[in-house]
Amino acid sequence: MAMQEQAIAWRQAGEEVGLVPTMGALHAGHDSLVTRARRENQRVIVSIFVNPAQFGPNEDFARYPRPFEADRARLEALGVDAIFHPPVDQIYPPAFKTRVEAGPLGEVLEGKSRPGHFNGVLTVVLKLFLLTQPKRAYFGQKDFQQLVLVRQMVRDFALPIRIVAVPTVREPDGLAISSRNAYLAPAEREAAPAIYRALDVAAKGFGGGLADPVELEDTVRHLLEGTPGVAIDYVAVVDEITLRRPARTGPGNVLAVAVKLGTIRLIDNVVLGAERL
Numbered sequence: 658m659a660m661q662e663q664a665i666a667w668r669q670a671g672e673e674v675g676l677v678p679t680m681g682a683l684h685a686g687h688d689s690l691v692t693r694a695r696r697e698n699q700r701v702i703v704s705i706f707v708n709p710a711q712f713g714p715n716e717d718f719a720r721y722p723r724p725f726e727a728d729r730a731r732l733e734a735l736g737v738d739a740i741f742h743p744p745v746d747q748i749y750p751p752a753f754k755t756r757v758e759a760g761p762l763g764e765v766l767e768g769k770s771r772p773g774h775f776n777g778v779l780t781v782v783l784k785l786f787l788l789t790q791p792k793r794a795y796f797g798q799k800d801f802q803q804l805v806l807v808r809q810m811v812r813d814f815a816l817p818i819r820i821v822a823v824p825t826v827r828e829p830d831g832l833a834i835s836s837r838n839a840y841l842a843p844a845e846r847e848a849a850p851a852i853y854r855a856l857d858v859a860a861k862g863f864g865g866g867l868a869d870p871v872e873l874e875d876t877v878r879h880l881l882e883g884t885p886g887v888a889i890d891y892v893a894v895v896d897e898i899t900l901r902r903p904a905r906t907g908p909g910n911v912l913a914v915a916v917k918l919g920t921i922r923l924i925d926n927v928v929l930g931a932e933r934l
């Protein structure tokens with residue numbers, strides 16, 4: 658049965674669907690999304706689709722890893738009900754014309770370095786939602802801006818879907834797990850935990866009463882500037898809905914960073930005032 662028909666049949670039978678949208682190359686971060694979805698829904702669909710619309714012309718679309726058989730085995734072990742792995746022309750057939758425009762929230766932070774990226778993300782996420790009919794959809798906190806934009810789209814279009822944010826999974830040394838970590842050279846991998854260490858120092862500063870967003874940003878910037886091989890793209894304290902810098906930092910605001918280690922761009926963030934594992 659085609660994905661959308663199957664999803665509608667589950668819905669009509671009163672079974673709630675949880676969707677975990679992914680681009681494959683699954684790792685422990687995805688496992689935690691799937692495990693959470695498995696706990697909260699009768700049916701779990703994981704989509705695996707490397708979405709060409711969210712890659713810029715100089716980005717790694719062609720090189721993006723596609724280890725489908727390993728992904729399938731991993732998802733079967735986690736007990737998902739369906740893996741939705743459409744070919745590109747099922748999502749974007751030749752007659753496809755309409756696109757979602759992310760608007761101003763898509764132009765800051767990641768959007769500044771990756772113009773058009775979030776238009777591509779929202780376009781595919783909306784289509785995946787319609788094809789899989791989820792009651793809940795699961796996104797990692799690591800891609801914080803993506804989460805904010807998906808939530809905004811859900812509100813703007815009154816989509817009857819609950820967006821569930823799942824905490825970032827980290828290596829024992831604090832590095833946020835990402836499929837791009839595999840591309841780090843040994844010296845870059847050694848430097849990478851400095852990102853979370855710096856975020857952690859600032860988060861503790863916030864816990865200790867430091868509420869000036871610029872001072873929090875400077876704390877991270879100074880620590881990262883002292884780390885060889887790390888080039889900062891941005892360090893920003895932002896409101897978790899508007900993505901603007903607050904006048905005074907409050908609990909729930911997010912401290913986000915993007916850095917380059919060699920050619921590899923890594924992002925990470927912490928929710929200020931939230932408990933971290």
Ligand code: PAF
Nearest residue numbers: 678679680708778781800
């Ligand atoms: O986070 C990702 O893997 C992708 O941006 C998503 C949400 C699957 C859309 O292609």
